[in-house]
Amino acid sequence: MISKTPFGRMVTVLAALFVSAGALEAQEFKIDEVPSVTSVAPSKLKPKTILFSDHRDDKLADAGTGLIRFEDWARERPLQKQLLSLFPDYVEPTIKVSVHGIPRSYTEKLHIYVVEARFLIGKAPGAIDLGRYTQLEVLEKIDPSIKHRRIDAEQAAPQADPHSVHNRHPNRRWCEAEGSLCIESRYPLEGKLPVGIRLANKLEEGGKKISESMDFQTEIRVLPLEEIGRSNFARLTGLDAPVAGVLEQTIFYVNQVMQFGKLLAILQPHPSDPGKSVATVFMALAVETDVLERKKEFESVPVLRNLIPAQVLMGKSSFNSGSSISAGLPDYVRNRIRAIAGQFEQ
Structure with missing residues (x-):
């Protein structure tokens, strides 16, 4: 029985984490793949070139998906885990379920998709207005396909939804930080994915529709x-x-597939040229492991064999199309990093 959409739950998080820009603007920057951007000296940075790594080939990463188990990430890269989790002490959540009417608890295992990017900006950090990305009108212009509305702390799901309590911030409520913008967003799935969802819903034997x-x-x-x-x-x-x-930018609630997402864009002056900036972007997305393991139920239906979650997620399915979200995680993330660089250059 198919009960989870393989890709839609993921792409929404990406849409929130990565701002968009015009196609021409994005094309001005090229991607240069490196094992780790943090090991590259600033003197090696070139204009209009983004150093990029998503660690899919790391020894820690799963060979099939390129994602890293949360527990391995926390053990081997504790600083990343501290700064890129929902909060420093975040752990895989304990979920309560009912099995044949008997309540039980289990740990929701997670896999992490980690991205690093670094690029040169031709102006000093003080000339880059990060605050513009906390304005709703700016977000609406950046990507009109995503509809936003402001929310307050009382409307934040970890406060209002008992099923999301594990994502509550331990020191404050979400949306109460000074100067923050909190939004609830809706993204209609694009390309061929809605067709696959409709078919999966027709084959659904009961329960919640996708x-x-x-x-x-x-x-x-x-x-x-x-x-x-x-x-x-x-x-x-x-x-x-x-x-x-x-x-x-922190995704503290997603209705499906994801547990959380975090993006940090860090600006530093170029060590040898204070009139230029070095931008380093980190992103972590926590994907529910059971989503990646869902395979047999899709393989048993011929028309859905290419809708296997891990394949769609990594852009290896015939349901992937275009160059945006529906293209799959690797292509989409690279395009959005180009867009971020283009925005900072403006």
């Missing part, structure tokens, strides 16, 4: 200098320069 639109909640904020000073962002970037600004 939605053709995705809902998620996001907190976006520019971190205050005192918070930057308490954190280890310079260690995370590996760049010997003061951190001048940090934009943080």
Whole structure:
């Protein structure tokens, strides 16, 4: 029985994490794949070139998906886990379910998709307005396919939904940080994916139907200098320069497939040219492991064999199309990183 959409739940998170720009603007930047961007010296950065790594070939990564088990990530890369999780002490959530009427608890295992990108900006950090990305009208213009509405702390799902309590922030409520923008967003799935969802719904033997639109909640904020000073962002970037600004986008609720998402865009002055900036972007998406393992139920239906979640997620399915979200995670993320670079250059 098919009960989860393989890709739609994921693409919504990506839409929230990565701002879009015009196609021409995005094409101005090229992608240069490297094993790790933090090991590349600033002197090696070139204009209009983005150093990029999503660690799919790392020893820690699963060979089939390129994703890393959360527990391995936390053990081997504790600084990333600290700064790119929902909050530093985040652990895989304990979920309560009912099996044949008997309540039981189990740990929701997660896999992490980790992205690093670094690029040069031809102006000083002080000339880059990160605060514009905390304005709803700017977000609406950036990607009109995603519809947003403001929400407050009372409407944040981890507060209002008992099934999401594990994503509550331990020190404050989501949407209460000073200067933050909190939004609830809806993204209608594109390309061939809605066709596959409709077919899966027809074959569904009962229970909740798969939605053709995705809902998620996001907190976006520019971190205050005192918070930057308490954190280890310079260690995370590996760049010997003061951190001048940090934009943080946190997905604290997604209705399906994902547990959370986090993006950090960190600005530092170029060590040898204060009139230029080095931007380092980190992204982590926590995918529910059981979604990646769902295979047999799709393989048993001939027309859905190419809808296997892991294949769709990584852009290896005939249901993937275009160059945007429906293209699959690797292509879409690269396009959105280009868009971020283009926005910062404006």
